[in-house]
Amino acid sequence: MTTTHESPSAADSGASASESFKASLERRGSAASSSERVATVVTGILKGIHDAIRANDVTYPEFQAAKAWLISVGEGGEWPLFMDVFVEHVVEEVAAQNQKGSKGTIEGPYYLPDQIRLPSTATLTMREDEAGTPLVFQGQVRDIAGDPLAGAEVDIWHADNAGYYSGFAAHVPTGNLRGVIVTDDRGRFEITTVQPAPYQIPHDGPTGALIEAAGWHPWRPAHLHLMIRAEGHRTITTQLYFAGGEYLESDIADATKPELILDPTPEDDGTARVRYDFELEPA
Template sequence: MTTTEHSPTAAGSGASASQVFRATHSAADTASEASAERVDDVARAVLRAVHQVIREKNVSYPEFQAVKQWLMDVGEGGEWPLFLDVFVEHVIEEVAARTQNGSVGSIQGPYYIPDQQRVDSPATLPARPDEQGDPLVLSGQVTDVGGKPVAGAELDIWQADSAGYYSGFAPDIPEGNLRAVVVADEQGRFEINTVRPAPYQIPTDGPTGKLIAAAGWHAWRPAHLHLFVQAPGYRRVTSQLYFAGGEWLDSDVAEATKPELVLDPQPGDDGRLHSSYDFVLEPAS
């Protein structure tokens, strides 16, 4: 992976992810969605699972104290969004998908930033004048489950650059770089001009990285594009689109890849890579 002059740190990424999460989620609103009975049921189940692991693995006091210190470090370093989104969110998404129709989804991840520039399709993502990377064109159509075009559907897209870094989470990258809300036309069609992103390594200099190193895991995610696809009256689709033959595609640390989400861009006569992908939205419940 190519590096920039000043690489992002776990602390910096964690602080940014925590700030964005707090700004876009109200703890009071989230808590009100669950009854006391539901909280009791889930919390007791989680604790039973932890207790069972301790018994089965004969966890010692020194190991327990090490885990306690690690949990404290994760919180103090602001890495809970990073840790939970990488190691837990894919199962939450899997459960949610059981009752969903329409396009296959994936995880959101920790690097989303709301309220980005709105641009009509065909669109070019905001980028630096000398933005590096292979030019990529993603096109397609948004329809409902009956095949009817969803006019004016929004595709909130964000991605890493050709060095694997996200704006807002790495120094020296302009705000809003490779981020935008693309508005599809009256037929739900869209065309997005950007660059092919690179795989990236989640920050490893903090407590999450220490766990990864101690367990002998790798910390890489395959290259991908993030998207929210949405329109009034429809359930929002959260997606990640990957690239055929890409590194780490079969061993994503976040376990979020799916065969249905893999693109196979082909070179066009204009010297750019071209790929198409259609999205299907189901009515909101």
């Protein structure tokens, strides 16, 4: 069984995720919605809540406990964590219905923009004694017609061998295991990094209290996060998992897909090597 470790505290991660999300809104902008659209969506959400209350005979003490929990999620800065773990996969599923190209999945709360840009063949920034199985991840970025996309960006980030993300754990150096690789004139890339570990989402706060009360587990399988960009094409945000890994069938975020499973080949020097190509549709 893989050795796994706890993630940073919910308070620390919540604060970092909230600040990162607010910064991303400024960068990406917020989509405007008509009052009719807002009314439709909010009415649907409220109807789902009302139906659940009626179907499960929710009591006043349970209602008050839910109110207290909602307040604690806000005070702890855990809304990005909660929404990304329990809600985002359905939003992504709806968005993917009319999309072509490579499979996507959730972004999650640990993305940080403006990371170091690296050439098509590169090693991610890491500590000299970075633990973990060396991993060489290579592939090609193409359009849906099969033509290579030169100068595409492969924005990659992932946890380390102990389940920690840089920017969300004080002891991990800034920018560790993050980078933006720019593909060559044939759309190719080769990234040297280390294989990440499964990790528990921060669970010492209100999100963790809900998970414990429901009898669920807080684990995510090991994965690489990727955001693939090319001018004139729809950006793909995805995660790639590892064959045989723990929690693939019980991911707390429900974000795994069969098309996103890597099966690295071990080499004589202990390095694992794997290839995965991406296809982007026109924007």
